[in-house]
Structure formats: structure tokens, C-alpha cells
Amino acid sequence: MSEISVEPFSAGESIAKLSVLTLLVIGIVEISVGYLTQSVGLAADGVTSLLDALVSLIVWLGLHFSRRRPDERFHFGYHKVETFSALIVSLSMIVIATYIIFFSYLTFLNPRVIVYPALALVTLSAAGIASMYRALQMRAVAKKYGLLSLRTDANNSIKDATASCVVFASVLGASIGIRELDAVGGMIIGVYILGVAYVTVKEASLILVDACESSEITSVLKGALRTIPGVRDIASIKLRPSGPYLTGVVTVVVDGSETVSQTEDLSRKILEVMSTVIDTLGEVSVVFRSSQ
Secondary structure, eight states: OOOOOSHHHHHHHHHHHHHHHHHHHHHHHHHHHHHHHTOHHHHHHHHHHHHHHHHHHHHHHHHHHHTOOOOSSOTTOSTHHHHHHHHHHHHHHHHHHHHHHHHHHHHHHSOOOOSSHHHHHHHHHHHHHHHHHHHHHHHHHHHHHTOHHHHHHHHHHHHHHHHHHHHHHHHHHHHTTOTTHHHHHHHHHHHHHHHHHHHHHHHHHHHHTTOOOOHHHHHHHHHHHTTSTTOOEEEEEEEEEETTEEEEEEEEEEOSOOOHHHHHHHHHHHHHHHHHHOTTEEEEEEEEEEOO
């Protein structure tokens, strides 16, 4: 059985914590400036940032609990808490998108005059840059460690930066007399969020029911394991995702005359080979079957 590192969860937890603090600051500043300038789009973007801070908080908590070791109740550990948090985040994103679309529709029916447009534009520019920088950091960590919830949050953060750009164009258009652009931009962002949420809900749901599209990996593993001295054949390889890791059971066909010491050594070699094929290899059990 291979040892699982908590490094992915530690790294993800750190960046998620920073995301919560950053979004809180951005949201408070945008709402304050939005109120001052009477910009509905800027205020809505600020509310979205605060809601996204809640999303990052959920991701943070999910990654934190995923670090827990197996116990008497959860024999296989808490790694799937990370995937479950991604599902919760996606459902939260649907709520956020619905709010944005509805609020934008009301704004479209009753557009407002923006005062101090220059201040609103500067605030949106700063918010967009901060959101994009944070998103790129999160996506890099998520890609490195295969953290679904963090990748979802990163995509949501990219949406934040995009939203700021769209609202920037809306405020600019409203300042020259095209007030309805503010609402149109909000609707576009809402639809984009729904698209991101749909993809993540689908992926997280498949992982939670142990779906694993691993035909290519299984084929490569069988070929590699058959080259190990003492392995006559590979009866089966059953893998399932658990957080950022792949875990499972490998059934190996052997002569049947091996001693306990020989099977332990063979098991170690099998796990070593598997770790070279799968970077995110988690706990794997090796079962031996006699060919006699």
C-alpha cells in the first residue's frame, strides 16, 4: 500500500485562504465605490466578489478536511471531501449566476446614470487585474496537484476578471449615454458562470460515484507490470479517483510457489512501477492469484 502525501492539500489550502481574503477586500471596495458612483454594474460585481469569497471559503474548508487521516468512520480517508466541495461550489455558482442575470434584467429595465465614472473605471481595472493574477496562481496549483475544487475556484476567478472587464466596458458605455450596456454585460457573465458550473457538476458527480476513464492508463500499466520478474499476468486493474489521487486494487497472477518475503518484494516492485506511470498514485492494494 503506497503512502499518500498531504502536500497537494496543504498547497491548495494556502492559495484558497489567500483567495478568500483577496476577494473580501475587492468586494468591499467595489460595493463602496459602486454606491458612491451609483454604478449598478460595479456594485453587482462587488456583490459577486463577496459571493465568490464564500466559494473560496468552501474550497478552503474542503481541502482542509481532505488532509485528515483515515479513522474508524472513514476507512479510506477524507480525500473525496475535496470533490464534494467542488460540487457545492458549483451549485453556489449557479445561485450566483441566477442572481446576476436577474439583477441585470432589472437594471436593463431601469438603467441609471453613473456619477464619477473615472473612479468606477479605475476601481474595475484594479479589481480585474487582482482577480486575474489570483486566478492564474490558483490554476497553476490546481493543475500541478490535480485539485478539482481549486480548479473550479480558479475558473470562477477568471470569470471575476472577465466580469470586471465586461463591467468596465458597460460603465464606459453608460458614461457616454448607452446605459443598457451595463445590464447586457451582467447577463453575459451570468451565462458564462452557468457554463462553468455545469461542467464541474458533471465532473464532480462522476468522481463521487467512482467513475474513472482510465482505459489508456490501464493498458500502459498492464504492459509495464508484465515486465516485472515473477509476474505471469495481470488479472485486473481497478482504479478510482480519490481527491487528486488514483487508488484501487491490482490483481496479479503468479506461480503460487512464492514465499511471503518474495510476495512482499514483488508487491513493492509493482507499486514502484505504478508510481512511475501514475504521478498521482494513492493507496493501491496488490492481490496475488496463483496460476496453478
